[in-house]
Amino acid sequence: MRKNRITMIELAKILNVSTSTISRALKDHHSIGEETREKIKKTALNLGYIPNSVASNLRRRKTNHIGVIVPRIDRYFHSSAISGIEEVANEAGYYVSIFQTKDSYKKEVESVEILMSNKADGIIACLALETSNVNHYRQLANSAIPLVLFDRVRDDLGASKVLINDYDAAFKACDHLAKIGCKKIAHIAGNLNSSIFKARLEGYKAALLENNITIDEDLILYGNILSKEEGHEFANQLLDMKSRPDGVFCANDLSAASFIQTALIRKVLVPSDIAVIGFSNTPISNIINPALTTIDDHAFEMGQASARLLIKQIENNDENIVSETIIIRNELIVRESTVSAK
Amino acid sequence: MRKNRITMIELAKILNVSTSTISRALKDHHSIGEETREKIKKTALNLGYIPNSVASNLRRRKTNHIGVIVPRIDRYFHSSAISGIEEVANEAGYYVSIFQTKDSYKKEVESVEILMSNKADGIIACLALETSNVNHYRQLANSAIPLVLFDRVRDDLGASKVLINDYDAAFKACDHLAKIGCKKIAHIAGNLNSSIFKARLEGYKAALLENNITIDEDLILYGNILSKEEGHEFANQLLDMKSRPDGVFCANDLSAASFIQTALIRKVLVPSDIAVIGFSNTPISNIINPALTTIDDHAFEMGQASARLLIKQIENNDENIVSETIIIRNELIVRESTVSAK
DNA sequence: TTGTAGGCGTTATCAC
C-alpha cells in the first residue's frame, strides 16, 4: 500500500520550479503564467497530489473548521439544527465537527478545550442542562474564537445568540388552550436551569393570568430531560388527581406524545377530556394519534441562522459589533390533540 | 481582546528551559524531574497555555480526527449511529466530524476529498443512494486512511464493514406475516442501488417462497428515499387494488407509519384488514397507533462497532488483516400492527 | 535529566 506522500516539494523538484510557484499555481494566483499554471495543475492531478490542509492551516492560522456542541444528536431538534448548520457551513467552505454533551457539564468543558486546541475558527453551542458555570466559554474570547449560542442560551456570556421567543410561544400555546375552553391547565416543565424552559414556564403563567385563570402550583410538574418515561409518569400524576386538569402544555413533543399514549391507555379522551400541546413540531407530533398540537420552532432554520451568524463573525470581525441576537419565528400548529376533527 | 498567543516558546523563555523540556513536561515524559515538571505545568496553567493541536498534528502526522459520512443526519437511524460513533471515538481520544451527503454522489466525493486533505485518521461512511462509482473511496488506500462502511455497504471496495443481515431480517419479518395468516403480502422496497434494500427484497421473496406464496410483481413497489410522501402514495396504490393485500412489509419505519395513517383514513383496519411491518425500530414505531411491528437494527450499536473497528485499524494496523466484517444482531419486535392486542 | 537542531508541508514576504 503506497503511502500517498507527494507534496509540493516533490512537485517542485519534478517540474523544476519552486514550491512558491506550485503553491501559487494551484490556487490560481494571477501572477503565474498561463502555461506554467496549466502544466503544474496537470502533473499535480496525474500524480494524485492532495493538499495538506493541516500544514496550510498551521501556516495560515485558519482551519475552516466549525465546532458544534449539542446535548444529544439523536434528538430531532438537535440533529435538525446540525443539518442546517452543516448546509450553510459547507456552502461557505467550512466543515463541521460534532460534540455531544449528553447534558453533562464535564463533557461540555472538555469539548470546548478540544475545539480550542484544534483551533476551530468558531463554535456553535446549545448549553447542557447541567451547565451553570460558563467560564469555559469565556476563555474563547482570549483566543478570539467567535461563539454563537442557540436555543438554550445565556445572556451573561456576551455571545451572539439565535433563539425563538419561548415566552411568546408558550403564551400562544396556553392562550390557545384557554380559548378552546380549558379551565384547569397543567404544565409539564423542563429543567429550569435552562433558559428555554424557564421562559416557557413564564409564558404559561402569563397566559393563564391573561385569561383569568389562577395559577395552581400543583398543576406544574418539573421534569428534567423530558423523556418518554418522564412524560408517562407525569401523565399518571395528573390523571390521578381527583380534580383532573382539562388541558396540559408540555415543554416538548416527546413528553406530550407520551402523555397522549398514557391517556389513551387510561381511557381518557384527547382532546375532549383533556387537550394536549407539545413543543418543537418533531416528526412524532404528526404520527401520534390524535395528531399533536405543537409549536414549530424551526430547528433547521435556527441551525442555518447560527452558522451564517458565526461565519459572518469569523470573516468580518467587525470590531464595532460585540454580539448579535437573532430571534427566529415560531408558530402554533393546531392539530387534533386540542381541536377535535369534525 | 487579547489574542491568546502563548506558545511553548514563550513558556520556555519565561522558565529558562528549552522547548523540548516544556513539551516533555506537559505530557509527563518520565525523564523530566519532578520539580521542573510541576513548575512547568503550573506556569502553563497560570498563563493559560493551550496546546496547538494543528502544529502537533502536522509534526506527528496524526490528527485524532475521524470523519463520518452519512446520507442525512436528521434521520434517526443515522443520528443514532453517529451518537454511537461519537461515544466510542471520544472515549478513545478522537473527535468526529460529520458530512451529510443528502444521498448525492457529488457531495460524497467532495466529503472524501476534504477528509483526505484534512488528514483524517480514518473514515466511517454509509453510502449515498446515488453512489455507484466508488473510486473516491479507493483513493483512501493510497493515503493509508482506513475506511469502515456501515449499513449501506459495498463488497467490491475491500473495506471493513459493519451491518446487519438485512436478508435474514426481512425474511423473519415476512415469515412472521405468513405465519399470522397473511396470504397476499406486499413489499414497499427502497432504492435497489443500495445493498440493504436489495437484500430486504430478496429476504421478502425467499420468505414468501418458503411459505408457498407465489411472488406477485404487482405487489412490489419500488421507492426511493422512502419518505412519508412515498409511503402515502404507495399505500393508496396498494389499497386501491381490487384484490387488496393482507400484509405489507415496508423497508423502513417512516413509510410503514405513513402506510398505517393512510389506511386509517381510508377506514382500512390494521392489522385485521392488513398487517404492517416496518424496519429500524425508530421512535415513531412506538408512537404510531397501532404500534408498529418492526426490525430493531441497533443503529447505536452499529455506530459503536464501526468506531471500534476503525480505531483498531488506525492504531494496530495489522498488516495481516485486509478487512473485517461485523454483523450486528437484529430482532423482530412484534407489536399491534401485526398482532391485535387482545 | 536537559538541550540542540531539524523538519512536518505550506504560504507570506521579499527580492530579482
Add this chain to the structure above:
DNA sequence: GTGATAACGCCTACAA
C-alpha cells in the same frame, strides 16, 4: 512572473 527564505508551533533523534 518566479525564486529564496523564513516562519507557523510542536516533537523527537541525537547529544551532552
